[in-house]
Amino acid sequence: MQQTYGLERIGLMNPKVVYRNMSPAWLTEQALLNGEGVLSDTGALVVRTGKYTGRAPDDKFIVDTPSIHDYIAWNNINRPISKEKFNALKSKIPAYFQNRPIYLFDGFAGADELCRKKFRVVNELASECLFIRNLLIRPTAEELAQYGEPDFTILVAPGFQCNPQIDGTHSQAAILVDYESRTVLIAGTRYAGEIKKSVFSVMNYFLPNEGVLPMHCSANMDPVTKETAIFFGLSGTGKTTLSADPNRKLIGDDEHGWSPRGIFNFEGGCYAKCINLNPEKEPYIYNAIKAGTLVENVV
Template sequence: METFSLEQSGIINAKAIYRNLSSACLTEAALARGEGILSDTGALVVRTGTFTGRSPKDKFIVDTPGVHDEIAWGSVNRPITRAAFKALRSKAVSYLQNRELFVFDGFAGADPVHRKKFRIINELASENLFIHNLLIRPTAAELDQYGEPDFTIIAAPGFHCNPESDGVHSEAAILIDYEAHEILIVGTRYAGEIKKSVFSVMNYLMPKEGVLPMHCSANMDPVTKETAIFFGLSGTGKTTLSADPERLLIGDDEHGWSPDGVFNFEGGCYAKCINLDPEREPEVYDAIKAGTLVENVILDAQTRKPDYTDKTLTENTRAGYPITYIANAEMSGLGGTPSVVIFLTADSFGVLPPISRLSKEAAMYHFVTGFTSKVAGTEQNITEPVPTFSTLFGEPFMPLHPQIYAHMLGERIVAHNTTVYLVNTGWTGGPYGTGSRIALKYTRAMITAALNGSLKESVYVHNDRFNVDIPQTCPNVPEKLLNPRATWADPAAYDAMAAKVAKLFYENFHTKYPRIREDILNAGPRP
């Protein structure tokens, strides 16, 4: 039996090893092993059990001398000793002996100059299908010349930790050893942990190569190649808003901004499915077919037709598919230098304008601050919007100190005269429970105006409280909607809530970033 050098990972007695199987073969294997069932469109549908979203408290970074001074340690980047990592890794590898294993050797990074090789060793065929879809798939020639990976990920969801003896938080653990170039994921079947572990590695490596890694989607004009990037956490509309049928999708979640332009880290998309509608999101809806992995969507027992409104298992229902399933995708994964940057936030307080323009310093402030509301299902135990500040719109995946990434963004905004907008996809007319979510058609119209340049022609009024410039007109958007105070029945109640939110910004920034430059601090909201 060909072992594909798995001995180097300590696996010396596997029952069978399958490397880089096709999506059809992986789907067949998953069905034969009872890992899932088919939907009426041929997609493989699985249930992830206890963990239906990421589990941030179960993620650790191995604290070694080589990385200790680089990592922004804290409540997000938690340390674990090398000894504890080795002990847990040994147990997991022992668990994998005498089992069928599925290996995917692929790439992260569409730009060959900055591309990294990742080997993923999976216990489950379905998870191997997922990462086969999400990373960049090598050609036959590239696979023949693949050599040794830059990083190896071992995913053994059937192995459960003992928190007391293993020194972790629960039965699940996501452990990254940057110095040994290894990642261990155990106790969770939620495939997104694999994807985000790759992202965490790229976010550590890319700044060393002069590349700004970004939790963003990106698209571009098919003719002019004008490129835009969209920052935002899960639930802010990043995937939906970047999937514009009039533009080419470079990627929906993870990118690098190099001196040559933007490039996708991935080769696929991981879209939310809750309330998926063929008219509102036709690209995502049509991508759920044979070869796609679907998590936690409920099927009709007889017809196998998905019920995308059913949140019995979780609101964080997901579909992972190759980017080739998107008709207007830019298959090279490469774009130009961004002319427009959009920060997406879901403001559950209902006080931020639906779109506003930011100065360079304000852009750096909001990049570092990363204000949004975690929406139901994106993490364990989140059942309604929870206001949060997630550094760089992706704090759980950014291991270095935030000012490193922020300064890289500021340099690029100046060098390329890039325009930055803050877009609120959250609430208007009042907070969550009183107001309503801003209509997608209006958000799309505002973003279209930002991308085609027509929004630059608007008259702007500076908002002193939030320190942003608000356009007073936008094609196909009611003028009243542009100024959030005007949408509240009680303007005094708006003012009180706005003051409260501005104070939250101020206190968060002073607490978390006391050493960041004063001009960046002064560009933020004022209590």
């Protein structure tokens, strides 16, 4: 009998097979066999994400319940959706996974272990499992054996298309966050950045109550004085490039927390833009595009 890692507790029954925390080489090979992408001349897995080549802010919703209502700045970015609509999709998406192979990643967000969260990401695509494996903090074999129940579960079903009239969504795609049940649903989009940003949303919600400031920034440190520099900016403004300084120690390139103990990375990998990437000006990023990495929408 195959190991299901407690997926039945979120209503996910009868998967064809569950592949948990597989290696980059295995996930790359599986993605190629599934027709999810091709290899670049440097060995990186190259995928196209179709209709959605970036994040879809109009399709993101937060489940509005009395316990969290006063903690959200509701606006045209933080859009509410009812618990009833969320629960309906929460039953449909696990049903969609039936008799399909599942690519499961159990990992951590937060290098500071005092405020670390465990994330279980249930993927339809091997390529998206490779993506989140590269970006979150990977557990050791001992940590994985003792992993237990996650703090948050993310179900990623890009092949499931929502019906706005029935599901209460904006389009066929939806990113739904329920802080009460500690579940994220991602449907209808193959853009893997939605997974990463959902992790950040969760950390952004919980950590301020723990005395930690979440920050969208990169950070590096002087190896001698231990002084830390942080670089704020929107996506694509150069945070990754600025943090990749050969004379300084990299902390991270995108998502951090500032606690009384210092500045720490939420993630375990880097997420760089490839537009106009220059091997002379950005050699570390350019030379990282090799076997084990994922490249989205680069032709």
